[in-house]
Amino acid sequence: MKKLINTAFGYAIASMAFGVFYREFTKWNGFTGKTTLAVNHLHLFALGTVLFLVLALFAKTTSLTAQPMFRRFYGLYNVALPFMTVMFTVRGVVQVLGIPLSSGADAAISGIAGIGHILMGVSIVMLFLALKAVAKTEE
Template sequence: MKKLWRISFIYLLAGIASGVFYREYTKYMAFGGRTTLSFTHVHLIVLGTLLFLVLMLFCKDSCLLQSRKFKVFLILYNIALPLMAAMLLVRGITQVQALPLSRGADAAISGTAGISHIMITAALVILMLAIKNCFVDSKPHS
């Protein structure tokens, strides 16, 4: 439980920092348009902080923390979400600075973001299977 709280708290701090960065950076650059920087804050708060707080509730009286699938989920998800946030930051900074990207650089950013989304999807499927094993397929407590 403590581990899940720590993960949640780290994502909260990262989410707050990304929100402050978005606000101050766009203000400093006098940028008034739309940018993916604004999504970094929301992704980290919702997909990081809130998800792990909810998972703490699921783990309170269950076998979820001991599940091998849950451990695989934790590793995969905690690689994928920071990678996704990093790509949102990279894309957003290039948008704010109006940097002309080569086709290769643009494709690399999009490809890496796509891979992070695929990894998050896989991690969430593994999480659902772990939840199913602990709550749906387990015998009721008597």
């Protein structure tokens, strides 16, 4: 449970840092349009902080963290979420700075971001499998 709370705390700090970065970077560059930098804060807060606080509650009352699938989820998820965040940042910085991209570079950023989303989807399926295993053993 302590590991999950520490993970949630780490994501909370990252969420706040990205929120400040978004606000200050766009202000410093005089940018007033839409940018993917805006979604970093919410993604890290909801998918990082809130999810791991809820999982800490589950861990307190169940054997969730003992499930092998949960350990796989934890590892993959903590690769996927930062990976997605990095790609949101790359896309957002390009948008704010107005860097013209070739269609290949634009597609590469989208493709790499897509890989992060696929990893996130796989890890969420792993989480549900772990939750189902816990529910089955603790009926």
